[in-house]
Amino acid sequence: MGTFQDRLTSLVLKLHEINVLKFGDFKMKIGVNSPVYMDLRIIVSYPKLLAELSELICEFAKTSLKSCDHVCGVPYAALSFATMVAVGSDRSMLVRRKEAKDYGTRRMIEGSYKAGDSCVIVEDVVTSGLSILETVGDLQREGLNVTESIVVVDREQGGSDHLESQGIKISSLLTLTQIMHILKDAGRVDDSTVDKVKTYLKASYVTIPKDRVPPALAAKKVMEERLRTPFEARAEKSSNPMSARLLRLMSEKQTTLCIAADVSSSDKVLELANAAGPHICVFKTHVDALNDFSENFVHELQRLAKTHNFLLMEDRKFGDIGHTVSLQYGSGKFKIADWADLVTVHATPGPGIIDGLVSALETSKAQLEDRACFIVAEMSSKDTLATGPYQTAAIKLAESRADFVAGVVSQSSTGLPSLGLVQLTPGVRVAHSQNGVGKNGNDTSSDGLGQQYNSPHHVVLERGADVAVVGRGITESENPAEAAKLYRDLLWKAYQQRIGAN
Numbered sequence: 001m002g003t004f005q006d007r008l009t010s011l012v013l014k015l016h017e018i019n020v021l022k023f024g025d026f027k028m029k030i031g032v033n034s035p036v037y038m039d040l041r042i043i044v045s046y047p048k049l050l051a052e053l054s055e056l057i058c059e060f061a062k063t064s065l066k067s068c069d070h071v072c073g074v075p076y077a078a079l080s081f082a083t084m085v086a087v088g089s090d091r092s093m094l095v096r097r098k099e100a101k102d103y104g105t106r107r108m109i110e111g112s113y114k115a116g117d118s119c120v121i122v123e124d125v126v127t128s129g130l131s132i133l134e135t136v137g138d139l140q141r142e143g144l145n146v147t148e149s150i151v152v153v154d155r156e157q158g159g160s161d162h163l164e165s166q167g168i169k170i171s172s173l174l175t176l177t178q179i180m181h182i183l184k185d186a187g188r189v190d191d192s193t194v195d196k197v198k199t200y201l202k203a204s205y206v207t208i209p210k211d212r213v214p215p216a217l218a219a220k221k222v223m224e225e226r227l228r229t230p231f232e233a234r235a236e237k238s239s240n241p242m243s244a245r246l247l248r249l250m251s252e253k254q255t256t257l258c259i260a261a262d263v264s265s266s267d268k269v270l271e272l273a274n275a276a277g278p279h280i281c282v283f284k285t286h287v288d289a290l291n292d293f294s295e296n297f298v299h300e301l302q303r304l305a306k307t308h309n310f311l312l313m314e315d316r317k318f319g320d321i322g323h324t325v326s327l328q329y330g331s332g333k334f335k336i337a338d339w340a341d342l343v344t345v346h347a348t349p350g351p352g353i354i355d356g357l358v359s360a361l362e363t364s365k366a367q368l369e370d371r372a373c374f375i376v377a378e379m380s381s382k383d384t385l386a387t388g389p390y391q392t393a394a395i396k397l398a399e400s401r402a403d404f405v406a407g408v409v410s411q412s413s414t415g416l417p418s419l420g421l422v423q424l425t426p427g428v429r430v431a432h433s434q435n436g437v438g439k440n441g442n443d444t445s446s447d448g449l450g451q452q453y454n455s456p457h458h459v460v461l462e463r464g465a466d467v468a469v470v471g472r473g474i475t476e477s478e479n480p481a482e483a484a485k486l487y488r489d490l491l492w493k494a495y496q497q498r499i500g501a502n
Ligand SMILES: O=c1ccn([C@@H]2O[C@H](COP(=O)(O)O)[C@@H](O)[C@H]2O)c(=O)[nH]1
Pocket: 260, 261, 262, 315, 378, 379, 380, 381, 409, 426, 427, 428, 451, 469, 470, 471, 472, 473
């Protein structure tokens, strides 16, 4: 059978025999001419060779393949051996379409997967890295996690640099230089051909124009910056006064905790606000769930907000046309616009809903710069419809309305590029234990009514939460003040780890 290197050498010679490697003057995808061209597409007509190559890839990339959920070949050249690699390593395979279908699901990625799954790219030849980046972009748009690529041949013209700079590790079975050495040692090419290729490689480093980097990847870079940047620096970049105020408050008070006071008595809400007040940045209410709402209650809540320095959020999740929402926000029994610093809205009605809220402020006691909304982009409940393309569209709406949007309610930072937008993430709870507050872990659980929970550590570090919403994890504990402090500490520690402060 021979050593791995012997088998690789033998494969190169066989590839040369079937004309995979051509020498001459070839026009490349990226517009520069090359004295050597490799056409691995024809390997499909040589099943034994295809199997040999796939086996070598499986061995070479054993560790990466073992730990990923899927492999995806870059269309179309790599599809044959990506399929063989998937079978050989017992991994699921995904196929990226080059064009979306105009019927049926319109999916760009075929196969069975879910957001958060990891995927390794398989490619035949890398020159600039652009084809791999395009595939990574489409996979990432679907929420897949792609950080590695396996290529048969690296032409050493900048592809690996470009991929690494976008956070994609590249492992290549062969380089063009290695191939030339093998061919020369076997007497298949002469010195002048080797020299020509050498000179060409030195002179032909290929760059990728910025506008060709797929938007999803460019956005990912900004997203990573967003997660690394401390709140006070993000406040400087914010175009919305309330998001800047919230980011500063979190930084100064050293808390990212929002308590969800989902109880039905005003006294209980006020009791919670007073107990948790020193530990929170936002106090979130559902006043339509109160049996005894009154103006006095609102005054008392505002007084506590001032005393303990937190913002009030009414989680009304408005979802109607602008005119109706304007009435619901500014009028009626609750007069939300008068007292809630922040409100939540659904994105379904489109930008008219934001206009509706803004118009209500014209007749309310509040100033525009003291009020803002959060758009619900993605929900925490099981099988939610607010996810994927809906989430993308909701974030786009949020970005386009910095005049009144301070952030988004979301379960992940996918597609959230702006440094100023605040991500508020509900569905947070530590594993239960005797005193109602468990230890830091990644446990997830649910409440039997569709709510899904993640740990504080997980939502901050894995999902990008800025503000984390904790309801029953605190309200149902024996000592809400103590529980609030514990959640605050866990969340703050995770945030500090995220920005590299500890
Ligand atoms: O996607 C969403 C949006 C909002 N919520 C709200 O957050 C709290 C969660 O309370 P827990 O007791 O911690 O489950 C609640 O007020 C919801 O209305 C959400 O859960 N998910």
